[in-house]
Amino acid sequence: MIDPVVIGVDVGGTKVVAAEVGVDGTLARVARRPTPGRRVAVALLEDALTEAVEEVAAGRPVAGVGLAAAGFVDAAGERVAFAPHLPWRGDRVRARLTQRWGVPVALDNDANCTARAESAHGMAQGVDDALVLTVGTGIGGAIVVGGLLRRGRNGMAGEFGHARVVPDGRGCECGGRGCWEQYCSGNALVRTARAGLEAAGQGSDGALARACGGDPATLTGPMVTQGAAAGDPVALAAFAEVGSWLGVGVANLVAGLDPAVVVVGGGVSAAGDLLLEPARAALTGSLVGAEHRVVPPLLRARFGPEAGVVGAADLVRRHLA
């Protein structure tokens, strides 16, 4: 007899990742699809999710699917109210996909799922007060207070990415200006590296310029990470800038929440210390009263960019139990 598969799906602004997840958080089969965009029909996105889930299931029976969505999910886990990087606007995603797939589906915000995974198996295990961030296409967040994941009055707590950090700053997909995620995210990393390459012009022959074939318009986040790992100065400068913005924003949040630990997941966390070292320096440099207090450790999620998938699987597993 084949055990039914539990699948977690992370629905991000750039890509969809689905995976079979074991009870201890280990990933087995993984499928990826590009996110079709935020201005497309909802059906296109849900088709992509369906394909990814079917690829992971590979004909085996599925016990349930957990969805980690990069957007505002209501407190009941039924609807995606709003998602700057996805087409859902008030859609009853859980019920619709339950019906389409014929299996139990659970839904939560991607950062909340990351917090679940890291609290259950990762860097926030046993921690009463934790701040969890996902740095991907944008920034998501979750707060653990008094040992519990807190969702606020309407289930929308943790949307730190749209805090205004620069008056009249860069325009944001949310409609605002100067949002934190315009300075600290995968998008910001690529934009900063692209500007660096363009400024260097023909003189640039480093790893990053070669990776994009000399065309900065084709740069991607993983290229910047690989370039920085290879010592490319433009890529390193992009991480220094984005990491510094991460640290300043984390300092604002630490002043407000005083967590024991700050855990960073999301796609850009794959870069590890390339991102976190400049962030740690900025955190200590910007945190009010840093010399009179404990500065919390700033840690990469144990499950890195996959923490959302792991937490989503945990969520649906809990509903099945």
Added chain:
Amino acid sequence: MIDPVVIGVDVGGTKVVAAEVGVDGTLARVARRPTPGRRVAVALLEDALTEAVEEVAAGRPVAGVGLAAAGFVDAAGERVAFAPHLPWRGDRVRARLTQRWGVPVALDNDANCTARAESAHGMAQGVDDALVLTVGTGIGGAIVVGGLLRRGRNGMAGEFGHARVVPDGRGCECGGRGCWEQYCSGNALVRTARAGLEAAGQGSDGALARACGGDPATLTGPMVTQGAAAGDPVALAAFAEVGSWLGVGVANLVAGLDPAVVVVGGGVSAAGDLLLEPARAALTGSLVGAEHRVVPPLLRARFGPEAGVVGAADLVRRHLA
């Protein structure tokens, strides 16, 4: 027989307010002293507290004194670790004043005390998730999550006033730059009104110019409030600017915490809607996804600037019970 008096003391950056507080939060006798400053000897500040407490006691027996301090108080309520506007730096304030006064003393942060008062008797009564701000010399904050006042890992949660809202912005007493309270506080209000009067020059003959005898250097916060209430355009413009900064900062916090209600106390809350109307407009205008969510009400504390005193008295009363 005379009932022993319970006294609450709010130790702010500009003034010290002590009051006899009834069990229902009503204030009886009140005493005020100017805060001696942040660069003076600690003894000068503690002498001022002592004078204020003695004036309220007026020879009657004192059951206990609660202190609401505008600074970082440790989780045990023993020490003021750091206070940008006060001279205490790691001082064991509770034990020292217990010994000096010979009565039970309790200590907490001023915004935490405001949150206690408003949760017990005021605008946050029965509310599970509340954000409480004190706008005075600077900004203090407190968070109620899941029905409890939360202090974070080290007791220092809620220091929203030192979130950086402007890169390379105005210098702050905390040593940082661009802190929110440099744009939204009693100090910011006076500075903005002063600049407005100076820009208007000799042509300014409104209520505000008359209140300060034509010398902008002598302006105080209460003068700006009175001027605005009398329709003075410079004073109204100052409230519009400071109120707008309040709303933008509250929008950042609402995105992060999703509270059911936002309560504003502190000295500047005496101005009521002069401050809160522009803040409400900016909150709705800046909050991410405002059209897809419930925008929480932004309310003046029921006890206004006295909420800290009421909460401090509640705190020591609880220790006595």
